[in-house]
Amino acid sequence: MFDSPLSASPYEVLGTDPAASHDELRRAFRARLRQTHPDTGGDAAQFIQVQRAWEILGTPISRMAFDSGSVAEESWRPRPARTAGGRLRTTAHGTAGGRRRADYAEAAREHAGAGADVYAAAFVRSAPWELRALLAAAIAEEQTAGAIDDLGIGFTVWHSAEIGENDVLDHVILAPSGLYGVASADLGGPVRFRRGEPIGDGVGDRTPITDLTRRMRVVARAAGVRFSGGVLILPDDDLASAEVPLGVVRGVRVAAVRRSALRPLLRSGLPGARKIGGNEVFDVRTRLTQRLRTWS
DSSP: OTTSTTSOOHHHHHTOOTTOOHHHHHHHHHHHHHHHOGGGTOOHHHHHHHHHHHHHHSSHHHHHHHHHTHHHHHHHSOOOOOOOOSSOOOEEESOTTHHHHHHHHHHHHHHHOTTOOTTSHHHHHHSOHHHHHHHHHHHHHHHHHHHHTTSOTTOEEEEEEEEETTEEEEEEEEETTEEEEEEEOOOSSOOEEETTEEESTTTTTOOHHHHHHHHHHHHHHHHTOOOSEEEEEEOGGGOSSSEEEEEEETTEEEEEEEGGGHHHHHHHOOTTOOOOOTHHHHHHHHHHHHHOOBOO
16 A cells, blocks of 8 residues: 555654654554544545554554665566466566656656666655656556466457557456456555546546546557457555446446456456457457557
């Protein structure tokens, strides 16, 4: 929860200064527990955030690890590509998060100077929101790719599918259950939904569902394929349930899904979504392979 470039720090969740003493932190924690407890009218998502904040700041060792930035930096820095192992890998094209990570690195070095360590916790936490959002989006895409990279040879994924000079569809996934357009997002905290779009403290004026379906239409026209459904992937802590159906948008069934629930969804299919099978699977795979460009 607190390793996102967009999330509030545990100090902010507790409403304390980073220089607060342990006793001050404890008092703030107990006060915030009372304020956010669902039994007294508080918000369940905030109540969980308060508990997680105390897990990080409640002991000297865990607090020191957070203050040093080592935990966050480890999750923010680029990771080497995975090599083939014992499990059957999903057939993958393109580099998940590659476009947005490259955009982040370029913009961050313009902001901080060519020699700056743009993944240092101190830099990221103080960077402008636009930069942190780019990094958060790249990490979200990489985490989704990691969650599905060993589904097996029956699955094919195109990461960072180019739909224009400066835009990509995060993932196009062909599964035995259907063809899905997938967006990986980090909106900075728990979200709810209103009129088919997420709302929450960190969402701002973003419209992830509208953007996802627009990008899917571009890919569908370019490759001559029909999508079974659209899926918005969010961090597990940010959704109240594993899957939130959002109805039909522009003729395509759409849902928001926790990242940990993506694998079973791809195996069983999005409820109500159009199924594909037989020769159509091979035709769709051929069309996408021939006509879809991915960022590498």
